Amino acid sequence: MVTTTVDSASPNQPSPxxxxxxxxxxxxxVLVLFLKNFNADTWSALxxxxxxxxxxxxxxxxxxxxxxxxxxxxxxxxxxxxxLLIAGLFWDGFSVWPWSTFLGLVVxxxxxxxxxxxxxxxxxxxxxxxxxLVVILLYVLIAVSAPVxxxxxxxxxxxxxxxxxxxxxxxxxxxxxxxxxxTRLVYGARNTIGIAFATTCLAFFIGGVGGFLAAASGGFxxxxxxxLVDVMMAIxxxxxxxxxxxxxxxxxxxxxxxxxxxxxxxVFRLARAVAMNIVxxxxxxxxxxxxxxxxxxxxxxxxxxxxxPLVAEFxxxxxxxxxxxxxxxxxxxxxxxxxxxxxxxxxxxxxxxxFGDITPLLPAAAIALLTVGVNFVVDWFLQITSGLRDxx
Amino acid sequence: xxKLMAMIVRRLALGLxxxxxxxxxxxxxxxxxxxxxxxxxxxxxxxxETVAAxxxxxxxxxxxxxxxxxxxxxxxxxDMGVSLANKREISELIGxxxxxxxxxxALASIISVPLAIILGILAALYRNSFYxxxxxxxxxxxxxFPEFFVAYILILFLSVNAGWFPSIxxxxxxxxxxxxxxxxxxxxxxLTLVVIAHMMRMTRAAIINLLAxxxxxxxxxxxxxxxxxxxxxxxxxxxxxxxxVIVINLAYLVVGVVVVEVVxxxxxxxxxxxxxxxxxxxxxxxxxxxxxxxxxxxxxLTADVLSIATNPxxxxxx
Numbered sequence: 150m151v152t153t154t155v156d157s158a159s160p161n162q163p164s165p166x167x168x169x170x171x172x173x174x175x176x177x178x179v180l181v182l183f184l185k186n187f188n189a190d191t192w193s194a195l196x197x198x199x200x201x202x203x204x205x206x207x208x209x210x211x212x213x214x215x216x217x218x219x220x221x222x223x224x225x226x227x228x229x230x231x232x233l234l235i236a237g238l239f240w241d242g243f244s245v246w247p248w249s250t251f252l253g254l255v256v257x258x259x260x261x262x263x264x265x266x267x268x269x270x271x272x273x274x275x276x277x278x279x280x281x282l283v284v285i286l287l288y289v290l291i292a293v294s295a296p297v298x299x300x301x302x303x304x305x306x307x308x309x310x311x312x313x314x315x316x317x318x319x320x321x322x323x324x325x326x327x328x329x330x331x332t333r334l335v336y337g338a339r340n341t342i343g344i345a346f347a348t349t350c351l352a353f354f355i356g357g358v359g360g361f362l363a364a365a366s367g368g369f370x371x372x373x374x375x376x377l378v379d380v381m382m383a384i385x386x387x388x389x390x391x392x393x394x395x396x397x398x399x400x401x402x403x404x405x406x407x408x409x410x411x412x413x414x415x416v417f418r419l420a421r422a423v424a425m426n427i428v429x430x431x432x433x434x435x436x437x438x439x440x441x442x443x444x445x446x447x448x449x450x451x452x453x454x455x456x457x458p459l460v461a462e463f464x465x466x467x468x469x470x471x472x473x474x475x476x477x478x479x480x481x482x483x484x485x486x487x488x489x490x491x492x493x494x495x496x497x498x499x500x501x502x503x504f505g506d507i508t509p510l511l512p513a514a515a516i517a518l519l520t521v522g523v524n525f526v527v528d529w530f531l532q533i534t535s536g537l538r539d540x541x
Numbered sequence: 542x543x544k545l546m547a548m549i550v551r552r553l554a555l556g557l558x559x560x561x562x563x564x565x566x567x568x569x570x571x572x573x574x575x576x577x578x579x580x581x582x583x584x585x586x587x588x589x590e591t592v593a594a595x596x597x598x599x600x601x602x603x604x605x606x607x608x609x610x611x612x613x614x615x616x617x618x619x620d621m622g623v624s625l626a627n628k629r630e631i632s633e634l635i636g637x638x639x640x641x642x643x644x645x646x647a648l649a650s651i652i653s654v655p656l657a658i659i660l661g662i663l664a665a666l667y668r669n670s671f672y673x674x675x676x677x678x679x680x681x682x683x684x685x686f687p688e689f690f691v692a693y694i695l696i697l698f699l700s701v702n703a704g705w706f707p708s709i710x711x712x713x714x715x716x717x718x719x720x721x722x723x724x725x726x727x728x729x730x731x732l733t734l735v736v737i738a739h740m741m742r743m744t745r746a747a748i749i750n751l752l753a754x755x756x757x758x759x760x761x762x763x764x765x766x767x768x769x770x771x772x773x774x775x776x777x778x779x780x781x782x783x784x785x786v787i788v789i790n791l792a793y794l795v796v797g798v799v800v801v802e803v804v805x806x807x808x809x810x811x812x813x814x815x816x817x818x819x820x821x822x823x824x825x826x827x828x829x830x831x832x833x834x835x836x837x838x839x840x841x842l843t844a845d846v847l848s849i850a851t852n853p854x855x856x857x858x859x
């Protein structure tokens with residue numbers, strides 16, 4: 150690990166002093182601000198500051214081992230400076246949402262870092278892929294720092310029902326209960342994307358492990374898992390989900406588990422098919438002869454070689470889960486009020502459409518835009534990883 | 542030919558087995574219900590004695606396998622039990638609605654299947670042209686749109702702004718078939734847009750796959766026009782995957798109607814299912830889930846059989 154300190158960096162590298170100064174300045178400001186107005190909320194802000202400092206230190210530590218570039222330094226300094234700036238400018242609200250700010254800045258930082266590292270590949274990406282990437286980044290940013298962006302509280306009733314656009318600071322009007330539409334949209338990003346992401350991860354964990362296991366062990370286990378998945382896939386998934394939700398009731402953990410398990414069948418099929426081609430390779434044979442266990446073989450030999458199709462499938466699965474979840478919420482059987490969610494927002498405000506008002510289309514458009522974006526990126530990713538051209 | 546028949550019979554047997562297992566899974570739902578059916582029907586105020594008596598009346602004291610076969614044979618004879626919510630016969634509730642749902646799905650497939658094939662052939666014919674690219678992006682987008690988004694956009698433009706179609710598809714048995722079709726036009730259009738992309742892309746891909754084969758080149762060297770080559774030589778050989786994807790999409794249509802029916806307040810099976818789920822009316826949910834699953838399995842089975850029957854290579858497996 151890192152043995153050299155920051156000071157002993159070689160002279161041809163840019164000095165890390167900039168970031169040190171930044172961190173120190175943050176501390177100074179925090180102290181002043183804390184002394185100025187101290188209340189219960191500021192504890193959470195204080196924790197946020199500690200987090201940003203620890204985070205910066207960790208990044209600096211790791212950075213010592215890596216290539217030092219201007220971009221690298223920018224990556225370290227962005228969150229600190231951004232945090233400072235936001236803290237200074239919006240102190241009133243800031244004591245409420247330090248964590249959201251922190252995460253938002255980390256997202257910006259990571260994407261900046263990724264953009265710099267993979268610039269060579271990115272610059273060749275088609276415009277559709279760029280569009281998709283920008284959309285995804287924007288959504289993640291909004292989801293992560295929702296309280297910073299939203300003008301009001303998530304389920305706060307701030308006006309009359311169905312106010313028109315732009316009236317009294319309601320940029321997109323209000324909904325059926327007089328809650329701010331823009332605020333609901335922003336928080337909806339957090340809830341809908343967050344739950345869909347968790348569900349997809351669960352589906353991938355179950356389906357991936359199951360698929361690799363079936364491929365690696367073969368024989369009875371393979372047959373058993375395969376037939377189980379066949380039966381589960383014989384029932385149309387939306388109907389199956391509806392049926393199980395009747396029994397279990399709709400709560401968020403239940404939604405995640407039910408959709409995740411049912412969707413893992415598709416992941417299982419893919420993971421098994423991909424792993425089937427890998428487990429017959431010589432290097433897997435060698436690993437087995439070496440006496441490695443099943444888990445080791447799956448994790449160290451099969452997984453890295455199955456990564457590309459699985460990543461692409463992750464994108465597609467995410468879209469699918471996202472659409473299923475929105476459809477369920479739209480039917481009133483998914484994410485329950487008062488949580489903001491795009492599917493249920495469409496349902497709640499649907500009556501407006503008969504008056505020619507497009508407000509209820511906004512959350513639906515938000516869903517559509519994200520899935521289109523993810524699809525474009527997956528399309529591009531599949532093209533570069535498989536060397537496919539557009540002649541298939 | 543005997544080999545083909547054997548293969549089809551094996552598929553059918555497998556389908557029947559799947560059907561039985563699926564019905565069992567659906568039946569299991571009741572067993573996991575917190576409390577039981579008797580308590581659910583009688584409500585909280587019932588004394589333990591009444592519950593016990595009622596359990597006996599419903600046959601809940603019998604072992605689960607007896608109840609399963611009872612339920613299954615009842616289903617087969619059209620006796621689906623009684624709804625918890627309004628105590629009506631489920632078969633009576635479902636009958637008309639099932640017909641409505643099938644009508645909507647049929648209407649959507651009548652529009653979408655020919656359109657998808659024609660668009661797919663055109664895309665293959667004018668490959669990499671502006672038309673092809675535009676259709677590609679459009680279909681890729683329409684796959685990613687939620688159904689209710691497409692539905693509300695169509696309502697906004699075709700119903701609210703233009704006033705051509707009713708935004709609520711309220712049909713009753715007394716109407717003439719044309720009137721019914723007119724009222725279902727918007728939901729059918731939505732379903733068309735949802736399924737057309739997949740079928741069209743598959744048609745295009747299946748035809749383009751064949752265009753590199755020597756016999757196509759031969760036909761081109763003979764001086765045949767491109768359109769004629771595709772329709773006469775490529776299409777018949779590409780039929781198996783196309784039929785397969787069409788039938789799978791028809792299966793999807795029957796299931797995909799759930800959301801669309803809710804948007805258009807269409808009195809179909811999907812609407813009933815959603816209502817029953819929110820009321821937690823288990824017997825109705827089971828009956829409609831079984832119907833949906835049955836249709837889905839049947840159509841998938843048809844896809845399997847048809848793709849065997851139309852593909853010479855699958856007919857004579859090595």
